Amino acid sequence: MSESIIKLENVSKTFRLGLLGKTVIKAVDRVNMEIRKGETLGILGESGSGKSTIAKMILKIYSPSYGRILYRGRDIKEFKGSKGLKEYYRHVQGVFQDPYASFNPRRRVLDVLRDVMKNYYPTLPPEDIDREISTALEKVGLNISEVAGRYPHEFSGGQLQRLSIARALLVKPEVIIADEPVSMIDASTRIDILNIFIDLKETEGLTVAIIGHDLGLTRYASDRVVVLYRGQIVEEGPAEILNEPSHPYTQMLAKAIPRIDKKWDSKIEYGVGSLALGATGVGCVFADRCPYAMDICRREEPPMVDLGKAKVKCWLYTKK
Numbered sequence: 585m586s587e588s589i590i591k592l593e594n595v596s597k598t599f600r601l602g603l604l605g606k607t608v609i610k611a612v613d614r615v616n617m618e619i620r621k622g623e624t625l626g627i628l629g630e631s632g633s634g635k636s637t638i639a640k641m642i643l644k645i646y647s648p649s650y651g652r653i654l655y656r657g658r659d660i661k662e663f664k665g666s667k668g669l670k671e672y673y674r675h676v677q678g679v680f681q682d683p684y685a686s687f688n689p690r691r692r693v694l695d696v697l698r699d700v701m702k703n704y705y706p707t708l709p710p711e712d713i714d715r716e717i718s719t720a721l722e723k724v725g726l727n728i729s730e731v732a733g734r735y736p737h738e739f740s741g742g743q744l745q746r747l748s749i750a751r752a753l754l755v756k757p758e759v760i761i762a763d764e765p766v767s768m769i770d771a772s773t774r775i776d777i778l779n780i781f782i783d784l785k786e787t788e789g790l791t792v793a794i795i796g797h798d799l800g801l802t803r804y805a806s807d808r809v810v811v812l813y814r815g816q817i818v819e820e821g822p823a824e825i826l827n828e829p830s831h832p833y834t835q836m837l838a839k840a841i842p843r844i845d846k847k848w849d850s851k852i853e854y855g856v857g858s859l860a861l862g863a864t865g866v867g868c869v870f871a872d873r874c875p876y877a878m879d880i881c882r883r884e885e886p887p888m889v890d891l892g893k894a895k896v897k898c899w900l901y902t903k904k
């Protein structure tokens with residue numbers, strides 16, 4: 585097993601809502617997770633399951649309420665102040681869902697890329713800066729002449745997402761955290777963007793965490809996956825576990841994909857849960873939607889059960 589670059593140890597994030605902050609949402613609930621060198625890790629879950637909150641904590645946009653996040657064994661809260669953050673972002677970069685929101689609409693894209701280079705490599709001569717930018721652009725299938733002079737709105741969403749990846753690559757990071765990098769771009773170009781991450785992993789050993797809500801795309805892009813529900817990891821293992829998921833929640837996600845072999849019984853009914861509540865703290869987080877829920881599921885939190893390949897947080901797999 586390769587070394588862990590990012591490690592989440594018992595990480596929770598709560599948000600307080602309402603006038604007096606009386607409503608507490610557990611967006612992320614005691615998550616243990618690692619991102620290992622040279623892998624693509626898929627983080628899968630429905631809307632509101634805590635995926636972006638995890639990404640934002642790893643990217644130091646939010647700090648955890650409990651637990652800690654380590655980068656190569658070092659608590660990332662030690663990277664503080666503008667100098668500390670800059671050092672951290674040399675290693676860990678983010679790519680976000682909406683590529684238009686990640687570029688200042690009033691600045692030419694090439695100038696934005698040059699600013700990044702000037703910020704990180706202040707002594708590098710302009711011709712070297714452009715050479716580095718060219719190299720990064722080639723890695724995402726673009727060249728500098730087609731980018732020169734153009735503003736963000738003059739690119740398609742897919743092209744602009746390639747440009748966000750190129751921008752992340754400029755500092756030669758070790759890890760990229762990509763939060764739903766293809767969900768807002770044209771369906772026909774999604775695979776091409778995912779292939780960029782896969783290529784970067786294979787040719788340069790880049791480590792990538794790819795967040796997604798689409799089981800098929802996440803399986804395609806990932807070596808390993810964690811499945812989140814209401815802020816908790818409910819299943820994890822190599823990506824092929826998604827072919828035959830063990831957790832009823834993952835099975836539900838898989839059922840949403842039409843399959844020729846009709847592996848999943850389409851008659852099974854799932855309840856409608858309130859995802860927006862975050863983790864409840866009593867019993868299993870999925871019990872109110874689970875077609876197999878037993879008494880114990882509503883009373884006691886299930887343990888993480890090791891099934892060999894997959895680990896699954898479900899009472900169905902415990903020996904009673």
Ligand SMILES: Nc1ncnc2c1ncn2[C@@H]1O[C@H](COP(=O)(O)OP(=O)(O)OP(=O)(O)O)[C@@H](O)[C@H]1O
Nearest residue numbers: 599611630631632633634635636637638797860862
């Ligand atoms: N800044 C915030 N303030 C209050 N609540 C928040 C905040 N950010 C997220 N939440 C809540 O935390 C929970 C998890 O949100 P998060 O954005 O991490 O989910 P997600 O899995 O990324 O969903 P999506 O697929 O919609 O992007 C949700 O209930 C959300 O409403």
Ligand SMILES: [Mg+2]
Nearest residue numbers: 635636637764
């Ligand atoms: Mg999100």
